[in-house]
Amino acid sequence: MKRTSIRRAVVPGIAVLVLALSGCAAGNDDSGDGSSSSGALSGTLNGGGSSAQESAQGAWRAGFQSANDAVTVNYDPVGSGTGRENFISGAYVFAGSDSALSTDEGELDKATERCGGASPIEVPAYVSPIAVVYNLEGVDSLQLSAPLVAEIFDGKVTTWNDPLIADQNPDADLPDTTITPVHRSDDSGTTSNFTDYLEKAGEGKWTYPHDGVWPIKGGESGDGTSGLVAAVKAGDGTIGYADESQAGDLGVAALKVGSEYNLPTAEGAAKVLAESPRTEGRDPVDMAIDVDRTATDSGAYPLMLTSYLIACQTYDSASDADLVKGYLAYVVSEEGQQAAADQAGSAPLDSKLQQEAAGIVDKIAAK
């Protein structure tokens, strides 16, 4: 008899549970009452891509949704490649990507096709200086040139008291600890930008192609920025590269730019980006940038990750167009860039770039 009573209780029990769950929104959501709703936009905007942008996207979502109660923005941090692919297939209304749409794999053409024949919009939205981080007891400041960084990561310079390092750091008391270079084991935009920097600024000391996958076999590695930082922290004599905002209490090396050594700064990265040439053969709405890794301006910092937002100029649905326009306009606005800087440690765009991007985003319209 006991059995049947339990069985009988199960169905209503589940029903009650479902009702109870569906009845309540989260404690901090008060959008249900409708009286205080602000902003003219409503609906759901779905995008995704670069996982490096995730923190910044969090800040942008929060800012945009606060101003527009009835809007929900979703961003899947599935990775740049998948993001671009999903944008082309129409799964995402906008995408975030650590590299611009490439021409050699026909991506740009496909994206143009997806956008009804008009060139897709690409605006730099998230610029993050990459720091060369190290963990070496007794050494608080370190100065390195790009060729030397290349030799260290290539395994040519193996101890910290190597004369090549000592030459650039006359004041440091360098121990004879073995250098353990740490690279990213995953495919990442950070690695791609780091190797691009070594290739272009390394004066021939870096003989590998630039790639999102670390091109050298062997050596210590970590998965993702967090894994790499953890690995650098775990050993003595380690050196790696990571988003400057995640360096934490690790030592950060100053890189040789022109005749001075510069620590990574948001201003330095924004400055280099503003001075860098555009990728050739692109539409004016496509702000793909070839970062000038050999910039020599005072205070410049040419080692950084530039992540783009990709969208169409026109959308079939008016609500999509309004949402994308509204969201992207917020992202590239001064307010949006500052929000990302506070939350994700990114470098706000230089005002000239920012205004150009805002002008491009403003053109988004429904068909």
Place this chain on the structure above:
Amino acid sequence: MSATELAVQDVNASLRLAQPKLPRWAPALVGVLAVAAAGLPALLLGWGVVPWLILAGVVFLVALPLWSLAVENRRAAVDRLMTSLVWTTFGIAMIPLIWLIWTVVKNGASVISVEFLTYDMRNIIGPGGGIYHALLGTLLVTGAAALISVPVGLFAAIYLVEYGKGSRLATWVTFLVDVMTGIPSIVAGLFALALFVLIFGPEIRLGFGGSVALSLLMIPVVVRSTEEMLRLVPDDLREASYALGVPKWRTITKVVLPTSLGGIITGVMLAVARVIGETAPLLVVAGKTDSVNLNLFSERMTTLPVYIYYQFTQPGIAPAGTGGEAPGIARAWGAALVLIAIVMVLNLIARIVGKIYAPKKG
């Protein structure tokens, strides 16, 4: 077979009626002596606690069986050795278990609060926020996955054990279930996504897709464990039931299943535990959102593991100058603790239900 073998072996032993036996306190004595003996070199050579204990364990494992061999007989010595080994494995294995659980509790407990459990991450910048959306997402997605895979897995196992013996279909199912254990979870996610994209078009992202992906991972565990448990039900029970004129399907539901219920529940709970922590397939097909979504069949849904993963890998930045951790780290530990607690509670409920339904053993 075993009985005859034993009998032959034991002929000699049983002739002597009273065998010498070690006293009850022998293991304790050897244990104390082993720790003391290992302490000597440990102190002399300045070892840490860990090598000391390792050496003590080894000394104990050698000394007790040797003593037993000298006083008792070979079989008793082997028995002593195996008993010590079983206890040792237990002791060693408990170390990482407790260490791990303690780590999670230590880091997670301070985060848990009413706010943490009832807030979502919508419009949260910096610290604060909660896991409400991910909590509901996990319950719904995993629940739906269990709803799919438990019946399918259970019936498939019943087919394999009760109906399909020797048939070609059964052989194939058995093989393929084994192979299914080797599907990388992300492949299951990509497959589910491809399936739903094929039906609904490229924009589709839905919580139920995650359930489908998870059930691909769950089914083999359910089938395999249930199959083994059903096989262990003695045929005598089935035959007794048939002899009473009970139809086969009533025999299965009333005799076979209740007899093996405990094991089946363990298997199902293992399967749930296996998938409730999955990240990658859910991100691919169910996406990620900051807001609460209770509809499995439309729009994105966040689950706890996805939440944990992105709070860890994208923790935001630590408050300047404090040297503290980024706000995401604490949220992630808290969410991990909640996730473990959920599985623990589910496990407990399943066990209680199992107790109620299980046949009384006389």
Place this chain on the structure above:
Amino acid sequence: MSATPSLAPPDGGPQVDPAAARTPRSRGDRAFAGTARAAGIAILVALAGVFVFLTLEGLPGLSQSADTYTPNTSFLSYVAPLLFGTVLAAVLALLLAVPFAFGIALFISHYAPRRLAVPVAYVVDLLAAVPSVVFGLWGARSLAPYLVGAHDWLAAHLGWLPFFEGPASVTGRTVFTAGIVLAIMILPIITAISREIFAQTPRLNEEAALALGATRWAMIRLTVFPYARSGMVSAVMLGLGRALGETMAVAMVLSASPVVTLNLISNTNPATIASNIASSFTEATPAKLHVLIATGLVLFAFTFVVNFAARWIVGRSQRRMAR
């Protein structure tokens, strides 16, 4: 012996099905049997779907341009280190976990006093619930630094073995550590299933053995193990499945590189197929995605072979026992 579970009838001969032998089957019976068969077929269909998907998406990955396979140049050289790493990590995990898992299962079912057995069983189950992300974190942050000393010791004292050749990693994020983490992850699966199976040993057999003067170990060896053999293999296979397919924990703990090496304690370790998919997937181009799915296909095929071999070995040993 009739109660001994058998995976396949020894000679494939007709089995006498007691229910089928009697008169017409009722409608309930037919419906029930139909449902059961449908479930079996549903699994077949689902798997066929996954397999077709894998093949369609994976085959193009076999012949992409060379730079897709950076830093290797062809699919074979890309997948070989991964497969090697997968096997190495899984074997290591099984070697560590299996003795402990059976030990704990026996402890719970036959050795521990009941007051201790129930909570221990519960704690072990609890461990199965820990998400792999947490295992990864614990492994990388707590366990790995702690094992650095052990790495140094192994390199210094057992360095003549190829496994411990060194130089010892300074961070402890090696395949050795990953193997331990994996072992802890699969321990609860193997333990939980084999514990249930050990507990199902017929009481009469056990008591008969004890009555004949068997020690507890002899009783276990003679009654529990033969009875549980098939289930033990199943449990190990499920554990192996998890070890082979584990992604996050391995990705987070391992310092990975695309190389083949037996050295367990250096900072250069082969990644596993599943962890490589997880860590490369996010930034993969469509071409690379095909390659990754193709590696998934390889893992799939490998699991197939392993399970096939295991079934075959079990089947053979059982036939020998039956004789």
